[in-house]
Amino acid sequence: MSAASGPGAADSRTGGAADQAAVQRAIAPPAPERLSLNTATVREQWNLRQMIEACARHGIRGISPWRDKLDELGAAQAARLIRQHGLTVTGLCRGGMFPAADAAGRRAAIDDNRRAIDDAATIGARCLVLVVGGIPAGSKDLPGARQMVIDGIAAVLDHARASGVPLAIEPLHPMYCADRACVNTLDQALDVCDALDPIPAGGRASGAIGVAVDAYHVWWDPKLPRALERARPERLLAYHICDWLVPTTDLLLDRGMMGDGVIDLPALRQLVEGQGYRGCHEVEILSTRWWQREPDDVLQTARERHLRCS
Amino acid sequence: MSAASGPGAADSRTGGAADQAAVQRAIAPPAPERLSLNTATVREQWNLRQMIEACARHGIRGISPWRDKLDELGAAQAARLIRQHGLTVTGLCRGGMFPAADAAGRRAAIDDNRRAIDDAATIGARCLVLVVGGIPAGSKDLPGARQMVIDGIAAVLDHARASGVPLAIEPLHPMYCADRACVNTLDQALDVCDALDPIPAGGRASGAIGVAVDAYHVWWDPKLPRALERARPERLLAYHICDWLVPTTDLLLDRGMMGDGVIDLPALRQLVEGQGYRGCHEVEILSTRWWQREPDDVLQTARERHLRCS
Numbered sequence: 001m002s003a004a005s006g007p008g009a010a011d012s013r014t015g016g017a018a019d020q021a022a023v024q025r026a027i028a029p030p031a032p033e034r035l036s037l038n039t040a041t042v043r044e045q046w047n048l049r050q051m052i053e054a055c056a057r058h059g060i061r062g063i064s065p066w067r068d069k070l071d072e073l074g075a076a077q078a079a080r081l082i083r084q085h086g087l088t089v090t091g092l093c094r095g096g097m098f099p100a101a102d103a104a105g106r107r108a109a110i111d112d113n114r115r116a117i118d119d120a121a122t123i124g125a126r127c128l129v130l131v132v133g134g135i136p137a138g139s140k141d142l143p144g145a146r147q148m149v150i151d152g153i154a155a156v157l158d159h160a161r162a163s164g165v166p167l168a169i170e171p172l173h174p175m176y177c178a179d180r181a182c183v184n185t186l187d188q189a190l191d192v193c194d195a196l197d198p199i200p201a202g203g204r205a206s207g208a209i210g211v212a213v214d215a216y217h218v219w220w221d222p223k224l225p226r227a228l229e230r231a232r233p234e235r236l237l238a239y240h241i242c243d244w245l246v247p248t249t250d251l252l253l254d255r256g257m258m259g260d261g262v263i264d265l266p267a268l269r270q271l272v273e274g275q276g277y278r279g280c281h282e283v284e285i286l287s288t289r290w291w292q293r294e295p296d297d298v299l300q301t302a303r304e305r306h307l308r309c310s
Numbered sequence: 311m312s313a314a315s316g317p318g319a320a321d322s323r324t325g326g327a328a329d330q331a332a333v334q335r336a337i338a339p340p341a342p343e344r345l346s347l348n349t350a351t352v353r354e355q356w357n358l359r360q361m362i363e364a365c366a367r368h369g370i371r372g373i374s375p376w377r378d379k380l381d382e383l384g385a386a387q388a389a390r391l392i393r394q395h396g397l398t399v400t401g402l403c404r405g406g407m408f409p410a411a412d413a414a415g416r417r418a419a420i421d422d423n424r425r426a427i428d429d430a431a432t433i434g435a436r437c438l439v440l441v442v443g444g445i446p447a448g449s450k451d452l453p454g455a456r457q458m459v460i461d462g463i464a465a466v467l468d469h470a471r472a473s474g475v476p477l478a479i480e481p482l483h484p485m486y487c488a489d490r491a492c493v494n495t496l497d498q499a500l501d502v503c504d505a506l507d508p509i510p511a512g513g514r515a516s517g518a519i520g521v522a523v524d525a526y527h528v529w530w531d532p533k534l535p536r537a538l539e540r541a542r543p544e545r546l547l548a549y550h551i552c553d554w555l556v557p558t559t560d561l562l563l564d565r566g567m568m569g570d571g572v573i574d575l576p577a578l579r580q581l582v583e584g585q586g587y588r589g590c591h592e593v594e595i596l597s598t599r600w601w602q603r604e605p606d607d608v609l610q611t612a613r614e615r616h617l618r619c620s
Contacts, residue, residue, distance in 0.1 A: 140574040146532070175485045177530035178556045178572045188532045220487035222456070222498045246488045251558060262488045264450040 036062025038284035044291035075122040092120040096130040098152025127168035168237035170212040186227035210235035233276030259309030346372025348594035354601035385432040402430040406440035408462025437478035478547035480522040496537035520545035543586030569619030
């Protein structure tokens with residue numbers, strides 16, 4: 001993805017690192033104030049209070065907590081601390097996990113999502129990120145699981161609307177289809193949005209439901225540029241960054257820092273922002289390597305790589 | 311994917327193991343003579359001569375050698391042995407790996423693919439499977455790599471046609487996009503086929519180029535049923551089976567035996583054969599677990615699971 005060889009280019013036969021570097025220089029660096037910290041990035045080192053204070057210390061203007069960290073501190077107290085430090089809450093991670101083997105399990109998931117919406121409202125989150133869930137244990141019925149996801153989101157959408165919390169479906173990489181999320185492409189996520197919140201003829205999407213675009217999950221998708229056009233910009237609720245390492249040694253916990261992998265992050269940001277996205281760039285790195293690092297180093301590196309490699 | 315909840319079903323809210331079992335009973339088991347052995351399944355235990363003899367011993371009627379095994383024995387000698395034992399060669403694994411950092415590397419890949427075509431012709435393979443290759447080292451130019459794939463296949467297609475060897479593009483799971491194959495969905499593979507071997511207006515695809523559909527790589531794809539319709543049947547050159555384990559502990563070498571994972575293989579076979587596919591079901595399991603098993607046990611298990619779980 002680049003000016004010379006990206007979608008729509010007439011000729012993209014050339015390539016290689018030299019070309020790449022030249023093209024990356026041609027894309028303006030991101031605004032530093034757009035960086036946001038997803039708490040998963042330093043989850044093994046810090047609690048939420050430490051993360052909030054560290055963001056302020058490092059000049060990071062956004063934060064996106066996971067619910068385990070939020071629960072430790074309490075949503076009301078977290079909201080106060082976040083406000084005191086002047087941070088934008090770019091999302092709450094995460095709702096979802098709708099499929100279950102029986103009706104009681106599906107009802108419990110819906111109740112849990114209602115609570116997540118309430119917490120997202122309390123902390124003023126820009127969206128509630130939905131990791132929709134995989135195939136229930138003992139089942140091989142993937143279309144059935146996908147229908148449970150649609151039904152589950154449908155059951156909480158009115159509450160989300162009433163609470164002023166947009167729901168951001170995060171399509172997860174297909175390698176998580178079985179056990180974490182059976183929504184696996186941006187197009188598929190947008191199909192769900194369109195089914196539950198149709199775009200009026202000649203009008204625009206309401207923004208009550210949309211997508212969280214995570215570079216790690218979508219970078220490989222040959223349909224990505226068109227799908228981003230389709231999302232523009234009302235359904236683009238969040239943008240997450242990290243990198244795909246070669247080799248990747250663990251399916252879940254081996255994400256890379258921006259610049260250490262193969263994703264052309266500047267080109268992807270250009271595609272996302274080219275569709276009118278003006279939100280933050282949320283760095284979310286689940287990595288046993290980075291969890292062993294001193295967390296202030298992680299934040300400093302993320303700031304520097306955000307500017308130089310994304 | 312099932313009669314009750316598969317694509318095109320009116321209501322797929324129900325699910326779970328009970329439904330699943332009921333539906334699987336409704337799909338007739340596969341013809342046992344359709345089973346084929348991909349040599350990767352027992353590559354650590356046997357050489358090609360042992361595999362050929364074992365197929366005959368176990369009543370497995372097809373074989374699909376990898377080139378390392380073929381090279382050890384020599385293509386001419388392998389062809390004789392395979393003929394003597396009355397086996398169908400369902401494919402040769404593999405050509406491809408077209409992208410390279412420089413023109414010399416791309417030319418070398420093209421030359422290697424010409425040799426693979428010659429070997430495939432010698433052993434009477436039904437197709438040459440193409441694992442197309444990933445992003446060249448040092449590059450982040452994914453669209454550029456994808457163009458190199460198209461250019462590479464274009465450069466060998468005439469030789470393949472003249473040799474009577476259909477080229478089967480195998481879309482690989484998106485987790486292999488960076489380092490093994492940047493063609494990652496069936497639709498994307500079919501787009502390449504259509505670009506290089508257009509379907510005449512009102513006519514049918516020539517069959518000179520098509521796809522190898524491997525359950526492991528495509529099972530997650532929400533667009534799969536439509537893409538299979540698109541391929542029907544001239545472009546459907548091979549069908550590979552194994553299973554997706556939960557959890558999967560290695561990106562490359564943790565594939566499951568049919569029935570041990572979450573893929574609804576009977577439903578997938580029904581989709582593939584519903585489009586007119588009449589070829590073999592090639593079992594290809596790259597697994598450090600199965601490579602530690604006694605190879606006759608592996609073949610016996612594969613035969614039994616083919617009938618019962620695929």
